[in-house]
Amino acid sequence: MRAKFANTLHGERAVALVVFALLAFLPGVIGGYPIYILPQYLLFGALAMSLGLLWGWVGIVSFGQAAFFAIGAYGMGLVMQAGLGGWGGYLGIVCGVLAGASLAAIAGYFLFTAGVKSTYFVLVTLALSIIVEQLAVSQSGITGGYNGLFVDRMALALGPLGNIPLTGDVASYYAVLVVVPILYFGLKALTQSSFGKILVGIRENEDRMTALGYNVSLYKSAAFMLSGALAGIAGALYATHAGFVSPSLAGVTFSTEVVVWVAIGGRLSLLGALAGGVIVSALSNYLSSISPQYWQLALGFIFILVIMFSRDGIAGAFAAMANGISRWSRKERQLSEPYRKDSRG
Amino acid sequence: MAELLTTQGLTKRFRGLVANENIDFRIDVGAVRCVIGPNGAGKTTFLSMLSGHQAPSAGCITYDGRDITNLSVVERARIGIGRKFQTPTVFDNLTVYENIELSVLRVEPDSGARERKIDMVLNAVRLADLRSVPARELSHGQRQWLEVGLLLGNESRLLLLDEPTAGMTNEETAATGRLIRSLADEHGLTIIIIEHDIHFIRDLRSPVTVLHLGKILMEGSFEDVASDSTVRSVYLGTDI
Numbered sequence A: 001m002r003a004k005f006a007n008t009l010h011g012e013r014a015v016a017l018v019v020f021a022l023l024a025f026l027p028g029v030i031g032g033y034p035i036y037i038l039p040q041y042l043l044f045g046a047l048a049m050s051l052g053l054l055w056g057w058v059g060i061v062s063f064g065q066a067a068f069f070a071i072g073a074y075g076m077g078l079v080m081q082a083g084l085g086g087w088g089g090y091l092g093i094v095c096g097v098l099a100g101a102s103l104a105a106i107a108g109y110f111l112f113t114a115g116v117k118s119t120y121f122v123l124v125t126l127a128l129s130i131i132v133e134q135l136a137v138s139q140s141g142i143t144g145g146y147n148g149l150f151v152d153r154m155a156l157a158l159g160p161l162g163n164i165p166l167t168g169d170v171a172s173y174y175a176v177l178v179v180v181p182i183l184y185f186g187l188k189a190l191t192q193s194s195f196g197k198i199l200v201g202i203r204e205n206e207d208r209m210t211a212l213g214y215n216v217s218l219y220k221s222a223a224f225m226l227s228g229a230l231a232g233i234a235g236a237l238y239a240t241h242a243g244f245v246s247p248s249l250a251g252v253t254f255s256t257e258v259v260v261w262v263a264i265g266g267r268l269s270l271l272g273a274l275a276g277g278v279i280v281s282a283l284s285n286y287l288s289s290i291s292p293q294y295w296q297l298a299l300g301f302i303f304i305l306v307i308m309f310s311r312d313g314i315a316g317a318f319a320a321m322a323n324g325i326s327r328w329s330r331k332e333r334q335l336s337e338p339y340r341k342d343s344r345g
Numbered sequence B: 001m002a003e004l005l006t007t008q009g010l011t012k013r014f015r016g017l018v019a020n021e022n023i024d025f026r027i028d029v030g031a032v033r034c035v036i037g038p039n040g041a042g043k044t045t046f047l048s049m050l051s052g053h054q055a056p057s058a059g060c061i062t063y064d065g066r067d068i069t070n071l072s073v074v075e076r077a078r079i080g081i082g083r084k085f086q087t088p089t090v091f092d093n094l095t096v097y098e099n100i101e102l103s104v105l106r107v108e109p110d111s112g113a114r115e116r117k118i119d120m121v122l123n124a125v126r127l128a129d130l131r132s133v134p135a136r137e138l139s140h141g142q143r144q145w146l147e148v149g150l151l152l153g154n155e156s157r158l159l160l161l162d163e164p165t166a167g168m169t170n171e172e173t174a175a176t177g178r179l180i181r182s183l184a185d186e187h188g189l190t191i192i193i194i195e196h197d198i199h200f201i202r203d204l205r206s207p208v209t210v211l212h213l214g215k216i217l218m219e220g221s222f223e224d225v226a227s228d229s230t231v232r233s234v235y236l237g238t239d240i
Helices: A012-029 A033-058 A065-081 A085-113 A118-138 A169-192 A194-204 A206-211 A216-242 A252-265 A270-290 A295-309 A313-336 B043-051 B073-078 B096-105 B111-124 B140-153 B170-185 B198-204 B222-227 B229-234
Strands: A155-157 A163-165 B003-014 B017-028 B032-036 B058-063 B081-084 B158-162 B190-194 B208-212 B215-220
Touching (some): A012 A033, A012 A169, A033 A065, A033 A169, A033 A194, A033 A216, A065 A085, A065 A118, A065 A216, A085 A118, A085 A155, A085 A216, A206 A216, A206 B073, A252 A270, A252 A295, A252 A313, A295 A313, B017 B190, B017 B215, B032 B198, B043 B158, B081 B140, B096 B140, B140 B158, B170 B198, B208 B222, B208 B229, B215 B222, B215 B229, B222 B229
Parallel strands (some): B032 B190, B032 B208, B158 B190
Antiparallel strands (some): B003 B017, B003 B058, B208 B215
16 A cells, blocks of 8 residues: 555656656747746746645645735845846845745744634635735835836846846746746655655644644744745746736735645645646636636636546546556456565555 | 652642642652543543643642643653543554654654664554554554554653553453553553553552542552442442
């Protein structure tokens, strides 16, 4: 039997590697709009992973991911406006990460040490998104209010070798295609480390973990901070790629969309969350272009259908299928070889 | 022998109800003690105050020469106080191996040593053959053992066992008795047990503390307690 810690499809990493490799060839095949827009979907995928970590591994649902994403995006926007030249982009990323991480760390620390859980946590994080949105609207001297902020594309400063501007869509595409896999594989390794196991323990039985001597609220805060950092970097890169940041990035609608992506993609798998973010945001974009009135309704139906058939989303359906096949093949084998003791789990 | 844990005047009031009153208790390193008493005597409340799940209304608790009255559950767990709850509290969806792994993880950073320790614990609680079975598929008795295994895994020195033999067959109960004896005699663990199973308590051959209406009624060997007329009267109708 498989270890439940992994709580993913066996070979998920291999699948991810193949997908990323295929994406690397894409600009050779097609150009134009897809190459422009795909990096933004991938960054939405990274945002979805930031929620996947929380939902899948710690068992907490946050509607605050949009807040962290937006604050990361504004961080990048403001740094880019400061006119720091080639290094501005790096600084923007650092600012975005720090902004997302600190907001999450502060909110998380107070919420978790106060024992705020489940529904109440959802409500507070939803409020967090609304607060960030309102701040973005009201502090128009800094944020540009409803008009938003225009953000230049960053450049890759290489010191003495000069700068590589990412103004071209293909260069930008590859930059994002380097960052998102790093985030995915890094996060994947983290979930399989001792830290990831402890998070699963907390998800499964918080009281038991406390009685075993684990400082549960500290671990939850750390996971939340990490999730905020991830959402922050996704937001920062999104800002410089899309070229525009507005208060709606922190809004209730966007917050809810992130939750829907992860629910559809599968909260128990990082790749599921990533794919959910990419596919559902792409689908939303497509549906809204063909039917501006009804696309949200259509998306709602898709959401309900997926959850009806697989509570753990698309990745959950795949995992159940793979599980079924391996159980079936084991049964076949057991029938042919009467009994063989499995010594190791 | 050195004392590991003492309580002085330990009292717990729930509004009007006095669950524990003025309990002076002492247990030495490596000792086994059974706490018995009729329903509502305050046994679990007493254990909860020792583990930190309930704050005492008055009195103090000393562990290993240190006042721990105000320490949290986590802090107490980290200095070696482990509790097995009345209803087995394990990680139902994780395998037996993963359950123990989570416990060992906190005290053993090295993965090789960790694996050896997990194996050792699995053998001690007789679950080595079931290592890859999810905890929810275990029998009630096996879940009790798994929870005891969790306490061994994180190097608890004082085990607080709330009804460890509930739901066990006679054979399992006897094995639990042997396990508890070996943990105390060979590994020097100190164990406080709440139990109802009179045969189990008798076979453990350990001192017994009788609680009644939140107070210590008497302490002594099983034979002394069983033959005491006051104890017999509070257990009226119960075969002791």
